[in-house]
């Protein structure tokens with residue numbers, strides 16, 4: 001993956017002199033819609049251009065819902081306010097118009113991954129005697145079978161069944177090659193292919209598949225490889241509480 005670029009190198013990569021763009025407001029100036037490093041989402045199919053202005057060449061057309069990070073701007077040109085954006089999924093830098101952008105830093109559109117259930121970690125991520133564990137197990141013997149499980153990030157949810165593994169499970173496909181999976185469910189609260197927001201109820205904790213007792217198996221993958229989930233055995237977690245790791249895709 002490319003290194004995260006600092007502002008100077010991004011300005012250079014956009015082919016813009018580091019000084020002297022007429023109308024450019026520096027970061028930290030007057031109140032702006034977005035801030036440096038903030039994640040934003042396109043609200044429609046949206047052109048992103050080499051430089052601010054409608055005459056500049058289009059470097060990519062991003063899709064509605066695609067997420068980028070603010071790296072420069074704003075600057076006013078041709079009657080629009082423009083922001084320099086690193087579009088994370090396709091690793092492209094360009095300038096897009098503010099009116100077709102919305103903050104992705106909070107609410108259902110956010111890219112943070114959160115805990116999907118209230119409970120206690122019963123088996124953390126990594127090697128264990130029975131083999132590599134590519135996720136964490138969360139138990140809740142107070143609320144028991146049917147404890148609600150929530151989408152850890154916005155995406156498209158799919159339902160599946162694997163008798164020798166995760167039993168009834170949901171997996172959610174997210175931006176930037178990420179996927180989350182929720183195994184051993186007792187019930188589904190989504191249909192196959194349903195679009196979900198972070199925090200939507202997707203199912204109930206259960207004991208289906210290869211499971212020694214009711215629990216949730218929760219996994220995070222990127223490009224089909226398991227990603228570590230920081231946690232300790234016996235740690236208490238809260239549904240929709242933040243996981244202390246940056247899964248932004250960089």
Ligand SMILES: [Zn+2]
Nearest residue numbers: 135136137217
């Ligand atoms: Zn597990």
